[in-house]
Amino acid sequence: MTSPSSGARRTLAELSVPSEPGNERRTAEQVARAVSGLGLPERTLERLKTAVAEATMNAMEHGNRYNPEVPVKIEVWLLEDRLLVRIIDRGGSPPPSPNAQRPDLEAKLEGMQTPRGWALFLIRNMVDDMRVSGNPDHHTVELITYLKSADDAG
Amino acid sequence: MDLTPGGVVLDLRGEINGFAKEALNAAYAEAEAKNPETILLNFEEISYINSTEIALILILLAKARLEAPPPSLRPERPLR
Numbered sequence: 095m096t097s098p099s100s101g102a103r104r105t106l107a108e109l110s111v112p113s114e115p116g117n118e119r120r121t122a123e124q125v126a127r128a129v130s131g132l133g134l135p136e137r138t139l140e141r142l143k144t145a146v147a148e149a150t151m152n153a154m155e156h157g158n159r160y161n162p163e164v165p166v167k168i169e170v171w172l173l174e175d176r177l178l179v180r181i182i183d184r185g186g187s188p189p190p191s192p193n194a195q196r197p198d199l200e201a202k203l204e205g206m207q208t209p210r211g212w213a214l215f216l217i218r219n220m221v222d223d224m225r226v227s228g229n230p231d232h233h234t235v236e237l238i239t240y241l242k243s244a245d246d247a248g
Numbered sequence: 249m250d251l252t253p254g255g256v257v258l259d260l261r262g263e264i265n266g267f268a269k270e271a272l273n274a275a276y277a278e279a280e281a282k283n284p285e286t287i288l289l290n291f292e293e294i295s296y297i298n299s300t301e302i303a304l305i306l307i308l309l310a311k312a313r314l315e316a317p318p319p320s321l322r323p324e325r326p327l328r
Contacts (some may be wrong), residue, residue, distance in 0.1 A: 115266055119296070148299055202306050203313055209306040212299035 102174060109168040113154035113161055113183075121168060122147040125179060128170045132177065132241070142179070142239055145220035148213045149181040149235045157183025157233050176222075179237040185228055249279060255286030262291040264301040276308055287312070315322075 104114040107128035129139070150166055158164040162186050171178040182224045197215050201207040218224050223238040250257040256279040264272070279287050289305070291297075297305075 118298070151298060151300070199306075203310050205310060208309065209303040210300065212302050216299055 104172045105169065106172055107168070107170040109170075110165040111150065111154075111245050112166065113158035113164050115154075115160065117166075118147040118151040121150045121166075125168065125170055129172075129177060132172070132243075134177075134239075138239065140236070141220040142177070144173045145217045145224075146179055146181070148220075149179075149237060152213050153181050153183035153233070153235070156187045157166050157185055175241055177239045177241060179239075181235045181237070182230060183233050185230060185232045186198065191226070249275060249282075251282070255284035255288060256282055257288045257290055257295065259290045264304070266296040266300070268301060269304055272304065272308065276312075282313075290322055 105139050107125065109121060111121050121211055124147045126139055126143050129142070134142070146168070150168065153166040154160055158166060167180075168184040169178075169179070169180040169182075191214075194211065196208070197212055198207055202209050214224075217237065218237070221237045222238075222240045225236040225238070227234050227236075250259065258275050258279055260272075276287070
């Protein structure tokens with residue numbers, strides 16, 4: 095983990111994680127340590143950890159096909175009013191669609207939807223904003239948490 | 249596993265991860281063999297579950313629904 099800084103933006107961490115099952119949790123803990131000085135409420139921090147773990151798992155599985163030689167890169171940025179976590183994979187399959195079908199529990203129980211497909215739904219609901227971009231070489235998922243809205247009330 | 253007047257309670261503990269599938273299926277099969285009216289899944293002691301393993305639980309629920317007469321199977325507490 096490194097901690098460079100530059101201008102109005104400050105990089106809190108840059109990680110490179112082998113695509114191996116279980117590393118999503120280690121990544122979430124490393125990100126939590128990187129933002130520990132920001133005083134985020136516990137609930138916000140736990141939600142961020144869930145989003146980071148799910149996005150990292152998606153990147154390892156779908157982007158890097160769980161090839162341990164292909165790392166997932168994670169950048170943690172502190173901007174003026176927000177925390178930005180970027181999760182970057184090597185793009186082994188189409189990028190995750192931010193407009194993916196919303197999970198329907200009843201449809202899943204009836205076999206009309208795959209039982210999977212929860213990750214983006216979870217991520218979207220754990221942070222204030224989520225952005226997905228990509229090209230043939232990589233996909234990037236951006237998780238945004240606004241610092242002023244980071245309270246325990248919601 | 250706890251037998252109660254209302255059925256069988258499966259107390260899940262620790263992490264539900266990629267290694268949990270066989271244990272979960274075996275526990276469910278054992279509970280099902282007792283022909284209970286209800287099988288409850290108790291998530292109170294679960295420390296971690298991710299989206300992949302939520303799907304594992306759903307597969308179990310869908311299987312229960314397909315069986316006739318289906319046992320009533322529902323989480324005892326909401327997933328956290």
